[in-house]
Amino acid sequence: MTTKHETYYVPAQSAWPIIGAIGLFLIAFGAGSYVQQLSTEQSSGGYILIAGIAVILFMLFGWFKNVIDESMAGMYSAQMDRSFRQGMSWFIFSEIMFFGAFFGALFYARMIAIPWLGGASNNAMTHEVLWPTFEAIWPLVTTPDGTTTEAMPWTGLPLINTLILVTSSVTLHFAHVGLDKAKRTQLIVWLAITILLGSGFLFLQVEEYAHAYNEMGLTLESGIYGNTFFLLTGFHGLHVTLGTVFLMILFLRVLKGHFTPEKQFAFQAGSWYWHFVDVVWLCLFIFVYII
Amino acid sequence: MSTMTHEQTTDHEHHDEHHGAPKGLMRWVLTTNHKDIGSLYLWFSFLMFLTGGAMAMVIRAELFQPGLQLVEPNFFNQMTTVHGLIMVFGAVMPAFTGLANWLIPMMIGAPDMALPRMNNWSFWILPFAFSLLIGSLFMEGGGPNFGWTFYAPLSTTYSPDTTALFVFAVHIMGISSIMGAINVIVTIVNMRAPGMTWMKLPLFVWTWLITAFLLIAVMPVLAGAVTMVLTDKFFGTSFFDAAGGGDPVMFQHIFWFFGHPEVYIMILPSFGIISAIVPAFSRKPLFGYASMVYATASIAILSFLVWAHHMFTTGMPVFAELFFMYCTMLIAVPTGVKVFNWVATMWRGAMTFETPMLFSLAFIILFTIGGFSGLMLAITPADFQYHDTYFVVAHFHYVLVSGAVFSIMAAAYYWLPKWTGYMYDETLGKWHFWCSVVSVNILFFPMHFLGLAGMPRRIPDYAIQFADVNQIVSIGGFAFGLSQLIFLYLVIKCVRGGDKAPAKPWEGSEGLEWTIASPAPYHSFTTPPEVK
16 A cells, blocks of 8 residues: 555765865854955865865766666655655745846835935935935936946847747757657757857856956946846856756766656756746746846 | 775665665764654754754844944844844754654655755755855955845845845755755656655645745746846846846846745744644544645745735835735735644544644644735835834744744644654653743744834934833844753653653654654655555
8 A cells, every 4th residue: 555655765964065065164253254254364164165166076976876776776655756846946935036136226216215216106305315416317327425336238249149048948949849749869969059158158148248348347236237237147157057067967877868758857957957047047038137 | 985884875775675774974964764864854944943042143243222222233134134144044944944854754654755865965955155244244345235135226226246146045055945846746746655645645744745836946047147247246237227228127126036935934834833723733634634634735826926015115006016915915825724724633623732733733823823914014004114124024023933932843843753752851841832922922022013113124323212122122133042952852862762652652743754663764655555
């Protein structure tokens, strides 16, 4: 009656979690110290941060190796597979909420904070007393205290990047279809193309940042427009980076012949993650660049 | 390393199904067992409870008399801040996660949590995160001093440099909470025993399921808030600075979008605990099971629509003030349903008053007082008088100390026999209860009057007319602090031995956890039970 429950695999003791906890501690302590030392000569924090990242990479490598070995040894049941899938889905939900905080800040600034500084609603006196010459416009190219910048146009690099990322979602889907139909060549080729597209996106985003900093005077210190622009696109870029690494690992595993049409949780997870990153970009493109 | 782990996995296959716990310190460091991890969470949270409590003692000692006696104002502010952070993130939340770890697999008939290694990771992040936070108190410039709500610009323009450590400590606490919550949801959704249908789930499991959803939804928002504080302070952004087009009030919106669901995260599992204990000692099934489930879900949904009731005095448009006022008052309805159901469960029950029941009864009465003062605070015009006074302090300590903490105490007494295999000392338990319940009221009830009379919160000094009441409050505080040492002694005594507990030590208790031996075997349900 209960065979599927009886095979539920509860792993034995593992050292990876405590290594991960130490890694996170080093990252938190190192990053915290590094940030405090920005205006000083010291740099110890940076080294601790790098050490922490190294420990986390070591942990991820070891932990995933462990899990992959267990998976390949056939220790995981269908129920375990569902646990992994549900866990990944909830993780992506938490990521959506993280981006939600920054989109929320963007909307609040545009719809409420800036109009109020310009005297909207019942804030005529705020406007009059604080910055009477301030004009409530978006993109906010002149802040109340007079910092000026340029707005990033949506044409050019951002448009190309949008096409690249949307295409990459489609190519990843083709790869996935290849996996489902056990067509190995289709899987390998489309997955490789997806990775190239992801890397291309990142390369162009670096170009865009360089252009913003060097030629447009659009920086992290350019007031709320630059703040929301860089934090939203920056965190998104970080996620594309992680997603690309994720896809590269999947690629190596595909070369080793790891996935089958039935057993492909990791591929599914990477694919979900990539599509999520793509959807975030579309929201970014609309709300940060176009509107 | 890989050969070692390989040995471990092959080793595992040869294990006897009912093998016991590994020995030594490394058992606790490397464990993947939900009971071990539950115990770690519970002990950690108790340690943090005593640490945060010691800080509260500093606060009450300073406020024993008007004027500055013991500590500098800046250190006083660090004490109020770190007391709040420790109690919220270090004491109450880990205690509930510990209870979830211990109880949910036993209650749903599962062998363990769904993701046991991640479970261990979630726990072991916490000691590191809190050593960072507490360590920052001893660093140059001192620790966080801007209140646990870290409002901008207190946390940006006017904060010490160690704010960076605070930010990253909160980040890793958030990672821990999110992983813990994912584990709880996946366990409940995916690992219930055959026949354990949704509407048969114990309410503790239901309330935790909904709590876990709230955690995953709002902890990332907190991460966003601290990130913006970090960049505002160190990287020249102006999210919370009007000069750059931002808004300090925006901080409060983002923070309380996290913060209000957060306070329900700290009370919903309590509702589950009380819903288990009251029927057990009334020897009657819970009145209105389905309505309890729906009430919990309603509270969770409403909790996303009420955040700005913390911000009535920030100059929001009248429409927003009214919207948030009415939504807040609406929460009284599902909460009232719960209180009604608990009382109706006791109605004509064959009641006895062991320590878990005493704490539960105190919970129902005192939490309701805290709920009513919350309703008073929800009335926008009245809130202009109460805002940022001791009335608010009284309100949230009634719901968090005599609410959440009392329910955790009740849970500890109720399930201690199952965890340790021994009965706790009932006489000592009653002493602990009566000392706690008397002192907690001496501590927090007079704060209502202080607040109504206009004493502001978070100040080291106060006007002379508040002196008498503050002395009473402080005496209550010291007494409450000392009373908790009885609990510490009692738990240690119970772990070390005592009368053997039967599998079901409470006559009226129901649920799968009472069908297995006391103490619960290291692996409880390797073969899932059939639930009828």
